[in-house]
Amino acid sequence: MCKLVLGSKSPRRKELLKNIGYDFIVRSSDVEETHPGNLSPEEVVSYLSEKKNRAISIESNEIVLTADTIVSKNGEILGKPQGEAEAHDYLQFLSGSTHEVFTGVTIRSESRFCSFSVCTHVTFFNLSNGEIHRYISTGEYMDKAGGYGIQGKGALLVERIEGDYYSVVGLPVSRVVR
Numbered sequence: 001m002c003k004l005v006l007g008s009k010s011p012r013r014k015e016l017l018k019n020i021g022y023d024f025i026v027r028s029s030d031v032e033e034t035h036p037g038n039l040s041p042e043e044v045v046s047y048l049s050e051k052k053n054r055a056i057s058i059e060s061n062e063i064v065l066t067a068d069t070i071v072s073k074n075g076e077i078l079g080k081p082q083g084e085a086e087a088h089d090y091l092q093f094l095s096g097s098t099h100e101v102f103t104g105v106t107i108r109s110e111s112r113f114c115s116f117s118v119c120t121h122v123t124f125f126n127l128s129n130g131e132i133h134r135y136i137s138t139g140e141y142m143d144k145a146g147g148y149g150i151q152g153k154g155a156l157l158v159e160r161i162e163g164d165y166y167s168v169v170g171l172p173v174s175r176v177v178r
Contacts, residue, residue, distance in 0.1 A: 007066035029055035041072035045104030071146025073099035090147035096126035120163030
């Protein structure tokens with residue numbers, strides 16, 4: 001029986017795997033999340049999930065799972081905001097429009113390698129400055145691509161989604177299992 005290694009410190013990815021009944025260990029790398037500048041958002045998440053995966057050592061009875069999630073609107077990538085001001089700018093930019101959330105996944109054993117990405121379209125309500133400030137004051141924006149978490153209070157910002165909800169959270173679990 002193979003052991004699953006989650007190559008991520010993300011509490012959301014840990015929770016998703018636990019919720020579907022997987023036992024796993026965590027062994028993440030401290031890979032710098034940089035990428036070539038000429039990549040599309042879809043290519044960025046694939047590149048970064050593969051980069052993270054290859055940086056983690058593997059034993060013969062292990063499967064390493066890594067992922068990366070980004071938010072993009074009109075081809076502009078919104079990473080994790082560096083503070084409240086940037087989070088405000090991100091949420092204002094996303095307000096009243098549809099954006100894409102890309103999650104790249106890489107799964108590797110000693111003999112096999114699989115990498116894919118999933119795109120989900122998320123539409124935000126028109127947000128007032130007050131709504132944006134109230135959301136930012138929760139602190140939930142920190143360490144979240146695009147400055148929001150759909151699985152928490154950020155759900156109140158979302159009018160609708162088209163695609164895989166769990167990919168927006170950070171791991172498209174049904175696709176990973178398949």
